[in-house]
C-alpha cells in the first residue's frame with residue numbers, strides 16, 4: 001500500500017472519528033473489551049463454518065492462537081479515538097492483510113466473518129441500557145470502523161497476493177529451467193532404480209516384506225514436490241500422476257497378495273507403466289524450453305527469493321496430505337577464520353564444496369538453498385520428528401568428517417551449527433522460519449558444531 005493511500009485512509013478515519021460523540025466511542029471501547037472473546041468466537045464460527053475455510057484454519061493450535069490475536073485486534077481497533085496515532089492503526093491493518101495473503105485465507109471469508117461480527121454486535125448493543133439514538137450511533141461507529149479496517153486489509157491483501165503470485169510464477173518457470181537434460185536423465189535413472197529394486201524384492205526378497213511404493217521412491221518424491229509443479233500446464237503431468245497411482249494402489253497390492261500367476265502378470269504391467277512414465281517424461285522435458293536461470297551465482301543452489309514460494313507450497317501439501325516436512329538451517333562455524341587464514345578464494349571454494357555435499361546428501365524431493373554468506377537451508381520433505389533429527393545429525397557428522405580441498409592443495413575440516421524445526425501445522429511460513437532461526441542461534445551460542453531442535457509445540 002503506497003504512502004499516499006495510507007495517509008488518505010488515515011485522514012478518512014480521522015474524519016469518521018471526529019463525527020462521532022466521544023461517549024459512543026468510549027461505550028464501544030468498553031463493550032468490545034468486555035465481549036472480545038465472544039466476538040472472536042462468533043467471527044470464527046461463521047468463518048470456519050464455510051466449507052472452503054476448513055483447509056486454511058483446521059489446526060487446533062492455530063485456532064487458539066488466532067482467537068487470541070483476533071480478540072487483541074478488536075480491542076486495539078476500538079481503542080482508537082482522536083488521540084490515537086492513525087498511521088500506526090493503518091499500518092497494523094496492512095500487516096494483518098499481508099498475513100492473510102501469506103497464509104492464503106481468501107478475503108471473502110474475512111469479510112464474511114466481519115459481516116457476522118456486525119450482526120452480533122447489534123444484538124449485544126440491544127442488551128445495553130441505551131437510548132435508540134445511542135444504540136444507532138454506537139453501531140454506526142462499529143460498522144464504519146470495521147469497514148475502514150477491511151478496506152485497508154483488502155488493499156494490502158491484493159498487492160501482497162500479487163507479489164506472491166508473481167514470485168510463484170517466476171519460481172515455476174525457474175524450476176523447470178535447470179539443466180533440463182541432466183534432470184531428465186537423473187529422474188529416468190531414479191525410476192529405473194525403483195523398478196530394479198521392485199524386481200529384486202519380488203524375486204529374491206522376503207515374501208512378507210512390503211513392496212517399495214513408487215510415490216515414495218526418489219523419483220516419486222521428485223515428481224510430487226518438484227516435477228508436478230514445474231510441469232503443471234502439461235497434460236502429461238496428470239497422466240504420470242495417474243500411472244503412479246495405478247502402480248501403488250492396484251498393481252503393487254495385486255503383487256503383494258495375489259496368486260503366483262497374477263503376480264507375474266502384475267509385474268509385467270508395472271514394467272509397462274514405468275515405460276509409459278518414461279515416455280511421458282521425455283515428452284514434457286522436450287516441450288519445455290530453456291529459461292533464464294536465477295540460482296545463486298557462486299554455489300548454483302536455490303537462492304533466498306524462492307524460499308517463500310517453496311515453503312507455501314510445502315505447507316499446503318503437508319496440510320492436505322497430513323504429512324510433515326522440516327527446515328534444517330546450517331551455518332559454517334568460524335568461517336571468517338577460513339577467509340582470514342587462506343584467502344577469499346579458498347572460502348569460496350569451501351562454500352562450493354559444501355553446497356555440492358548438501359545436494360548429494362539430500363533426497364531428490366528436498367530443496368537446498370543458500371540463504372546468503374555461509375548460511376544454508378534444506379527443506380526436508382516427507383519426514384517425521386524422529387528421522388528429521390537423525391538426518392540433521394548425520395549431515396552435521398558427515399560435514400565434520402569431510403576433507404575440503406583448498407585451491408593450494410591443502411585440505412581442511414569445518415563444522416556446522418544447525419537449527420531444525422518440524423512443521424507443526426501453522427499456515428504462516430514465517431512461524432517455522434522464526435523457529436528454525438532461533439534454534440540455529442541457540443546452536444551457535446551453546447558452543448557450535450551441534451543440532452538444536454526447535455520446540456515447535458510452542459507456537
Ligand SMILES: Nc1nc2c(ncn2[C@@H]2O[C@H](COP(=O)(O)OP(=O)(O)OP(=O)(O)O)[C@@H](O)[C@H]2O)c(=O)[nH]1
Pocket residue numbers: 298331332333334335336337339343344345346347348351372373374444448
Ligand atoms: N569467501 C567468502 N566468504 C564469505 C562469503 N559470504 C560471506 N563470507 C564471509 O563469511 C564470514 C562470516 O563471518 P561471521 O558472520 O563472523 O561468522 P563466522 O566467522 O562463521 O562465525 P560463527 O558463524 O559465529 O561461527 C565473513 O568473513 C564473510 O566475509 C562468500 O561468498 N565468500
